[in-house]
Amino acid sequence: MASDVMSVRLWLPCIKVLEVVADAPEWLAVRVASTVSRPRCCDCGTPGGRCHDRREQKIRDLGVSGRPVLLLWVRRRMVCDVCGRRFLEDHRAFEGKVTARVARRLVADARLMPVNAVAGRHKVGWHTVMALVAAYAGLVARHRRRRRCRVLLVDETSIRKRHRYVTVLVNGDTGEVLAMVPHRPSQALSAFLAAQGHKWCRGVKVVVSDGSRAYKAAIDQRLGHARHVLDRFHVIRWFGAGLTAVRRDVQRRPEGSKPAFDRDVFRARFLLMRRPDKLDAADQARLDALFAAHPRLKSAWDARSASCTASISPRTPKARWPRSTGSPTSTAPG
Numbered sequence: 001m002a003s004d005v006m007s008v009r010l011w012l013p014c015i016k017v018l019e020v021v022a023d024a025p026e027w028l029a030v031r032v033a034s035t036v037s038r039p040r041c042c043d044c045g046t047p048g049g050r051c052h053d054r055r056e057q058k059i060r061d062l063g064v065s066g067r068p069v070l071l072l073w074v075r076r077r078m079v080c081d082v083c084g085r086r087f088l089e090d091h092r093a094f095e096g097k098v099t100a101r102v103a104r105r106l107v108a109d110a111r112l113m114p115v116n117a118v119a120g121r122h123k124v125g126w127h128t129v130m131a132l133v134a135a136y137a138g139l140v141a142r143h144r145r146r147r148r149c150r151v152l153l154v155d156e157t158s159i160r161k162r163h164r165y166v167t168v169l170v171n172g173d174t175g176e177v178l179a180m181v182p183h184r185p186s187q188a189l190s191a192f193l194a195a196q197g198h199k200w201c202r203g204v205k206v207v208v209s210d211g212s213r214a215y216k217a218a219i220d221q222r223l224g225h226a227r228h229v230l231d232r233f234h235v236i237r238w239f240g241a242g243l244t245a246v247r248r249d250v251q252r253r254p255e256g257s258k259p260a261f262d263r264d265v266f267r268a269r270f271l272l273m274r275r276p277d278k279l280d281a282a283d284q285a286r287l288d289a290l291f292a293a294h295p296r297l298k299s300a301w302d303a304r305s306a307s308c309t310a311s312i313s314p315r316t317p318k319a320r321w322p323r324s325t326g327s328p329t330s331t332a333p334g
C-alpha cells in the first residue's frame with residue numbers, strides 16, 4: 001500500500017462511495033450510489049418499487065486543490081409497484097449533470113461574469129450554465145412576486161434597440177425586478193396583474209408609469225384603487241419638448257426677413273433647457289432680458305421649471321393625459 005494514501009469524505013447527503021475509479025494528479029473519479037432505499041415514483045409519487053437496472057451517469061463535483069472531480073453515479077431505473085411505470089431515480093444532491101453545490105457556485109459566478117466565462121472556468125457546457133441560471137432566475141422571480149408590493153414601477157425597454165420591446169415591472173420599495181413581460185400592449189400588463197391575483201393587486205397602493213395609454217388602460221382595469229403617478233422623467237421631457245416648440249415659434253420671423261430667425265432667442269436654446277437652480281446671476285439676467293421681449297417664452301420656461309421640482313399626478317381633476325411624442329407607444333425610451 002502506498003504511504004501517502006488517505007481517505008476523505010465527499011460531504012454529499014445520502015450518497016455512499018462505492019470505489020475510487022481514478023486517482024490521477026489531473027483528475028479524480030469516484031463511483032457513488034444513493035443511499036435512499038425507496039425512491040419516489042416520478043409519476044404517482046409512491047416510494048419504493050423494484051430495481052429494473054442500473055446506469056452510470058457522470059456528475060461534475062467541486063474540484064479539490066484545482067483537481068477536477070468526477071462522480072460516476074450508479075443510477076437505478078425503478079419499476080413502480082402502483083402504476084407500473086419505469087423511472088430513473090432522482091437525488092437532491094444532484095442537479096442535472098452537476099452536483100447541487102456546483103450549481104450554486106456556477107450561478108454565483110454568473111452574477112459576476114458572462115455565462116461563457118463561467119462555463120470556461122468550470123469546464124462545463126454553456127447550456128448547462130445557462131439552464132441553471134434560467135432556472136434560478138425563475139425561482140428568484142417567483143419568490144419576489146409572492147411578496148407584497150406597495151409601489152409598482154412600470155416602464156418599457158428594448159432588448160434589441162427598436163426591435164424587441166418588453167415591459168419591466170419593478171418593486172419601487174426594494175428596487176427588485178419582478179418581471180419582464182414581452183411587448184407593451186395593455187393585454188401584456190393586464191395578464192401579468194391578473195396572474196398575480198386579486199390580493200396582490202389590492203396591496204399595490206402606488207403605480208408609477210410613463211404616459212403610455214396602453215399601460216393606463218391596464219392599470220385602470222386592474223389597479224383602479226391605486227394612485228397612478230406619472231414618471232417625473234417623462235413629464236420633464238414633455239415640458240422640455242413644449243418649451244422647444246414655443247422657442248422655435250417665437251424665434252421665427254416674418255417671411256423674407258434676414259436672418260429668418262431671432263438670433264438672441266436661438267442662441268439661448270441651451271440656456272433655456274438648463275435647470276433653474278444651475279443658473280448664475282449672468283444667466284438669469286440674460287433670460288430676464290429675453291423674457292421681457294417674449295412673454296410666451298417665459299410662460300413655457302416657468303412651466304418646465306415647475307415640472308423639474310414638482311411631481312405631477314394624472315388623477316388631478318383637470319389633468320389631461322398628454323398626447324406626446326415621448327409616449328412609449330411611439331418611441332424608444334430616452
Ligand SMILES: [Zn+2]
Pocket residue numbers: 041042043044045046080081082083084085
Ligand atoms: Zn408510480
